[in-house]
Amino acid sequence: MSSNEKEGGAVSAQNRGSWSAFLKSIASFSGDLSSLTAPPFILSSTSLVEFSSYWAEHPSLFVAPAAEQDPEKRMLLVLKWFLSTLKQQYAARSDKFGNEKKPLNPFLGELFLGKWVDEAGTTELVSEQVSHHPPVTAYQIANKEHGVYLQGYNAQKASFSRTINVKQIGHAVFSIPAYDETYLITLPNLHIEGLIFGAPFVELNDKTYITSSSGYTAKIDYSGKGWLSGKKNSFTATLYPTGKETDILYTATGQWNKTFDICEGSKKHNIIDTYDADAVPTTKLIVAPIEQQDPLESRRAWQKVAEGIAVGDMDIVGVEKTKIEESQRELRRQEKTDGRSWERRYFSLVENDVVLEKLAPAIGLLPEEDKTGGVWRFDERKAAGQATTTSSAPAPTSTEKKLELK
Numbered sequence: 156m157s158s159n160e161k162e163g164g165a166v167s168a169q170n171r172g173s174w175s176a177f178l179k180s181i182a183s184f185s186g187d188l189s190s191l192t193a194p195p196f197i198l199s200s201t202s203l204v205e206f207s208s209y210w211a212e213h214p215s216l217f218v219a220p221a222a223e224q225d226p227e228k229r230m231l232l233v234l235k236w237f238l239s240t241l242k243q244q245y246a247a248r249s250d251k252f253g254n255e256k257k258p259l260n261p262f263l264g265e266l267f268l269g270k271w272v273d274e275a276g277t278t279e280l281v282s283e284q285v286s287h288h289p290p291v292t293a294y295q296i297a298n299k300e301h302g303v304y305l306q307g308y309n310a311q312k313a314s315f316s317r318t319i320n321v322k323q324i325g326h327a328v329f330s331i332p333a334y335d336e337t338y339l340i341t342l343p344n345l346h347i348e349g350l351i352f353g354a355p356f357v358e359l360n361d362k363t364y365i366t367s368s369s370g371y372t373a374k375i376d377y378s379g380k381g382w383l384s385g386k387k388n389s390f391t392a393t394l395y396p397t398g399k400e401t402d403i404l405y406t407a408t409g410q411w412n413k414t415f416d417i418c419e420g421s422k423k424h425n426i427i428d429t430y431d432a433d434a435v436p437t438t439k440l441i442v443a444p445i446e447q448q449d450p451l452e453s454r455r456a457w458q459k460v461a462e463g464i465a466v467g468d469m470d471i472v473g474v475e476k477t478k479i480e481e482s483q484r485e486l487r488r489q490e491k492t493d494g495r496s497w498e499r500r501y502f503s504l505v506e507n508d509v510v511l512e513k514l515a516p517a518i519g520l521l522p523e524e525d526k527t528g529g530v531w532r533f534d535e536r537k538a539a540g541q542a543t544t545t546s547s548a549p550a551p552t553s554t555e556k557k558l559e560l561k
């Protein structure tokens with residue numbers, strides 16, 4: 156743990172000045188989160204491209220739907236897995252360090268590759284920054300033994316109104332080809348709580364949906380502590396046949412970062428399952444040693460910046476970040492001169508996506524392609540030409556070598 160990370164909780168006397176200057180600066184903030192300048196002590200050395208891994212830190216829950224024969228119960232298992240990911244996605248860092256941190260902004264083409272190996276077999280992750288303006292991350296998570304796949308992409312738009320509000324644009328697609336089944340998942344909007352106390356954490360807003368090609372939909376309503384009542388990170392999810400919202404088959408309710416109950420029907424006393432986030436251990440993602448990583452892999456590319464953050468040396472951080480930014484600018488200049496654009500390694504833009512065409516209308520999802528550069532999908536053809544394992548990255552091209560910072 157870095158000196159920076161040990162500080163968690165309320166702002167120390169030493170950091171109070173920079174924190175109040177930050178609070179003043181964000182009052183007029185709106186746009187890409189990448190343009191938000193946070194004080195050094197709130198900087199994380201983890202790039203946003205790594206966040207895709209939060210979808211599968213419980214591989215057994217991820218693959219569980221594949222073993223269920225009944226489509227209704229399968230949908231319930233997909234909902235349970237989704238709910239279990241929320242703690243990892245939105246509370247893991249504030250739980251660990253006492254406060255949320257500002258992640259590193261990935262550069263175009265940045266990769267995060269890894270795998271989980273446990274009782275669920277091998278679950279592989281490919282995450283790639285597919286756009287820089289606007290920043291968009293795409294990912295695929297695959298467990299081939301169980302035949303379970305997740306892919307998606309996301310961008311964030313931030314605005315300030317009493318606090319930092321973040322709108323998520325994008326979606327995820329969970330699929331089990333053996334059942335010819337696809338689930339379209341929308342992403343929660345969020346806001347930052349605790350800013351005033353210097354101990355920021357995430358609270359989710361509004362609602363999200365999961366809708367399946369087998370004819371079921373789950374609606375997840377998020378609520379927080381509020382001024383007068385309620386508990387932090389609360390939600391109520393209902394599962395129903397698509398289009399029949401009042402025919403509730405199952406209800407899940409509780410706190411996504413702690414415990415929740417799954418009940419049959421709409422009555423909250425018919426409990427059939429209880430999930431305790433603290434009782435279900437996560438599996439550690441295996442990432443190749445830095446020296447064996449491709450130059451575009453996140454931890455290798457950001458290594459020196461991360462070292463600077465760890466020791467609180469903002470001069471090193473500045474110098475090393477500038478090197479990355481400069482080499483990125485040079486790549487863009489070169490592409491412009493050559494009349495070509497950056498070739499994404501694993502993902503491609505698609506038109507007329509069949510999953511969206513079929514499932515998005517049921518939940519009113521608008522893909523907002525202008526905000527993500529289009530609809531991004533995992534490209535099997537491209538991936539076949541790449542090594543997605545964590546140890547044998549393909550040799551970098553000459554353009555990519557320019558990124559290798561000495």
Ligand SMILES: CC(C)CCC[C@@H](C)[C@H]1CC[C@H]2[C@@H]3[C@@H](O)C=C4C[C@@H](O)CC[C@]4(C)[C@H]3CC[C@]12C
Nearest residue numbers: 188193206244245255256257309311321355357
């Ligand atoms: C703490 C504050 C001062 C700086 C702002 C940090 C802000 C940019 C961070 C904080 C939380 C981040 C969310 C994170 O909780 C989880 C996810 C889910 C993941 O799948 C995609 C990224 C996203 C939305 C992060 C974006 C950056 C956030 C809002």
